Amino acid sequence: MAGFSRSCLFFIFLLFSISAAKEILVGGKTDAWKVPSTDSESLNKWSGKYRFVIGDTLVWNYESGKDSVLEVSKEDYLNCNISNPIQEYKDGNTKVKLNRAGPYYFISGAKGHCEKGQKVLVVVLSPRRRYTGISPAPAPSPVEFDAPAVAPTSSASRLGGCLVVAFGLLLLRGLF
Ligand SMILES: *[C@@H]1O[C@H](CO)[C@@H](O)[C@H](O)[C@H]1NC(C)=O
Secondary structure, X not given: OHHHHHHHHHHHHHHHHHHHOOEEEHHHOOOOOOOOOOHHHOHHHHHHHOOEOOOOEEEEEOOXXXXXXXXXXXXXXXXXXXXXXXXXXXXXXXEEEOOOOXXXXXXXXXXXXXXXXXXXXXXXXXXHHHHHOOOOOOOOOOOOOOOOOOOOOOHHHHHHHHHHHHHHHHHHHHXX
């Protein structure tokens, strides 16, 4: 039985991992990949506020042929060096899946744009920080984990309880 509730927790964990992954439009709007006209438009202002987690996908929209997205090293990010990218994307609808924790550096491949501030640093939280920091501000006391112990011996009803708790948590999460 103890083994069962452990697998129940694991199942919930798994569901969360899947449901938490999102597609995120860089800059929060479709025309954000451009030279920022003011400092407050800087994409790092935006990315600094966002909590990126492993599994999230970044999305850029821009006019193909006029701009591009380069994933570069930290050094090339700082120097705006477009000659040696790790990856180059230029299809106009670029999606990059964040599959590790740590910093990602992106700059525009259009000549001179990075120097004028068209660059973004995205830091993906490590899984540990992610799961300790998940609780949103004053959420109502979360669903109790042993709540579904109505018919304690039936593993079928335990499975049902597990599902109820899992989806209850998902629902709660969706509200925030
Ligand atoms: C850009 O990077 C390349 C390859 O690493 C290097 O050879 C070149 O000197 C760099 N250019 C500048 C301006 O730093």
